[in-house]
Amino acid sequence: MRFIYFILIISCLSCNNERVLLLPEIENAEVTEVLDVSPAYIFYDETQPDSTLLNRKNLIITTNWLVNVDKRLTLRQAIPHIKFLQDKKRNAEMHKNEDAKNYFSCNDISIQNLGFMDFTEDYYKLIDIENDSINLQILNPSDEHYRKGVLEHGYISLSVIFNKNGLVKYKNGFIPISQYISEIPIYDSQIVANGFTLNLYFDKDLTFQDYISIKSELSKFLNDEIILGHFQYIY
Template sequence: MMKYISLIVLFLIMSCGNKEDIVLPKADRTIVSNIEDHSPIYIFFRTNEKDTLAEVNRKNSIITTNWIFNIDKRLPLRIVIPEVMKLQDKKRKEKAHKNEKAENYYSYADSIGKNMAFIPFTKVYYKLEKPIGISIFFNKKNEILVDHVIVKQDELDNYLKKMADNSNRYQLCFDEEMSFDSYVKNIIFLHSIKLQTTENFIF
């Protein structure tokens, strides 16, 4: 297990003789604490003048294992999610060495337990478009809008229950300019109120 350092986790790997780091997202609870038979995928934060770029390193990934996505928290969703989608698609289309039990996880740091933690997202399909139906939209200002009505995070669960609707109809949407750090925090929050869908819309 990676060492937890001052509430910020730095992954140090060697690439062409250079030391590189990824600053992981942080949250206050653990969804999954341990994963066996895994291989890493790294998505680095890069800049080129005024542009922000994502650099993917998957040279140590093995298709039959659980994949752990170590993604720099500073990357916006509009840049990182297309890279995640490509890797998901590659694994889903694998035929010769497919392992039906192999999962995909995002890694993050639990700032309370001071340990590495993971979120499964194998069954999530990302769509880079606006959905049809009742949307729960998380914007880059950390606001939650349910069909354009702002709802406080600690009131969302009760608000949805009062709507007396089927949660399967809700479409989870996220601002494409949101940081990966904020996205992970929001997903962990949704886990806490048991609100999950198989589709995430990014726009």
């Protein structure tokens, strides 16, 4: 069945001789098969004002949506179209299927086939990070606030800020996400909260490929103590 979907997508992309869509690459996708689907495409197209072209004519509201985004696009280009598609499904009044999900299609190089990333529960918000800086919760492992029991049985929020190169702001520099995760005091016995919620902030000039790579890398570290917030912020 996965092979059929792979051929279906390639066939659709081949309908226009001049149009090519490069899927973002991923390894060991958690989802490798999706049934009852309809596709949307967000192409990289330099002839368009924002270099993007959305094709959604084949979407059926009651199905699982496979959103195929060209990996060369930046978040500034891709996210408005993704938000538009999400709102279209969430605001549907008739024939709504609460079980239908949204997935990004990816090229899973570990299996040489399609893989999928679920983004059904993700909410994207475009912000001015300078104006929003008062709301940022920067990681400080020595912060005594973590140990005062204010968030007992709750989660401590952390603002994880990625620059356009996919690195995370920490102290006076930028580090890989794996190193950032290692700085979170998960095993500090004095912290009585359930864990930490990561609220993700992405530079608008980050490519969609880098965005998918970051989300895939993050999934390796998620557990009961480290969870993701539903809102993702583009600055």
